[in-house]
Amino acid sequence: MTANHRSGFVVFVGRPNVGKSTLLNALAGQKLAIVSPKPQTTRTRITAILTREDAQVVLVDTPGVTKSADALRRSMQRITRTAVTDSDLALVVVEARDGEAEISDADRAVVEAARKGHGRVGLAINKVDKIKNKKMLLPWMEAYAKETGVDVIVPISAKNHDGLEDLVEELLKRLPEAPPMFPKEMVTEQAERVICAELVREQLLLLTRQEIPHAAAVVIEVFEDQRTDQEGGDGGLCRLEGRIYIERESQKGIVVGKGGRTIKEVSTAARAQIEEFLGCKVYLRLTVHVDKDWRQSDRAIERFGYGLPEA
Ligand SMILES: Nc1nc2c(ncn2[C@@H]2O[C@H](COP(=O)(O)OP(=O)(O)OP(=O)(O)O)[C@@H](O)[C@H]2O)c(=O)[nH]1
Ligand SMILES: [Mg+2]
The missing domain is CATH 3.40.50.300 (P-loop containing nucleotide triphosphate hydrolases)
Structure with missing residues (x-):
């Protein structure tokens, strides 16, 4: 060094x-x-x-x-x-x-x-x-x-x-003189699963209105990595199941939309983003759930990944 x-x-x-x-x-x-x-x-x-x-x-x-x-x-x-x-x-x-x-x-x-x-x-x-x-x-x-x-x-x-x-x-x-802290190929500290959840939330921010963007939380519950080329090629598939949480029953209809139109739009756009990020084909299934007033609950905030990471 x-x-x-x-x-x-x-x-x-x-x-x-x-x-x-x-x-x-x-x-x-x-x-x-x-x-x-x-x-x-x-x-x-x-x-x-x-x-x-x-x-x-x-x-x-x-x-x-x-x-x-x-x-x-x-x-x-x-x-x-x-x-x-x-x-x-x-x-x-x-x-x-x-x-x-x-x-x-x-x-x-x-x-x-x-x-x-x-x-x-x-x-x-x-x-x-x-x-x-x-x-x-x-x-x-x-x-x-x-x-x-x-x-x-x-x-x-x-x-x-x-x-x-x-x-x-x-x-x-302005940085101190010190050796590198991470392997040179590492691009971020976040897990892929977390970034995928965020890419779904981004589409909710872009495609829904009123209180929904801020009341929504997203968790990827299932992440099956079936990529054949782990070096960033485009072989194989990733199978993701995500849960969208909102705060009230009345918000469910807004996220789902008429005949499921909104959730479909969110899912299609998020899938395209996730495919680009993961470098493979993606199967994405999203479901909508109510976690009443979760933004007031420290436990829910932690569970959804918005708490303070452990030192
Ligand atoms: N015109 C212009 N728009 C920008 C530029 N940088 C960011 N934006 C836009 O500003 C908006 C907010 O950008 P974000 O990067 O989400 O801002 P942020 O500071 O991370 O916001 P928070 O996460 O809410 O704190 C988006 O619509 C961006 O496209 C810029 O250099 N020029
Ligand atoms: Mg920001």
Whole structure:
């Protein structure tokens, strides 16, 4: 091992919907975290491991910083706080905006949260593709620099893969000198089964409305791996059975839809995503169940995988 190899954990912290998960996927070069236009999409700690000759960084995506209104959101906020504490560097992600460069209290609160870690704090201004007047970016960067005192500020567009190389360079420079922590072929800490459950939940977020997206939980109960080529080829099949949990009997009809239309749509779209992820044909069976007010129950939150992972 070379003496100056760097490795460490970089945690993404930010308000809901600023693009933390999009950034994780863009840097990983594959979809490991689900993304949706609805706030509070991410419920757990999601990792992507980037390995280079001279460095290994574990990127950690977290639930957006919000108020803790119920047991689920309390758990989500705990997950974010713990991920920050365990990191070597925290990257605050904010959204670029047009108009006067004025840092909001909500963004200030996120910087405060990021400072609770032991490591340094950087800041990424995401969604710069949305800014009409690019000249306005400089005053924003100056305002963030002056008011937050972070180590480094990088403007990016996670969606368009803009500025990402610069960002990675800045992150790697700030990691401690240490040997790699994971085998070089490892891309994430999450089990395939968990990512598959998330890919189903992503379709529920995209294809259902009202309270359903946030009231739904997904668990893959059966995962039969019949892949013939374990090296990422496309042989064989995986047979998955998933359960969608909602909070009330009245929500069941909405998830199933008229004549089963909605659940079918969810299943078809999720299956396509899962096939891409697993690299094989997928058989997916989904059923809908009621777990009354599960978002208020610590036990259910843990069972569904949205609790704090054991240290
Ligand atoms: N225009 C634009 N949209 C983006 C960019 N990055 C993310 N988005 C969009 O912003 C929305 C939220 O993205 P997510 O990655 O789910 O955001 P998040 O910060 O992980 O959100 P939570 O998990 O709810 O905390 C999605 O509709 C993305 O497509 C970007 O660089 N430009
Ligand atoms: Mg997210």
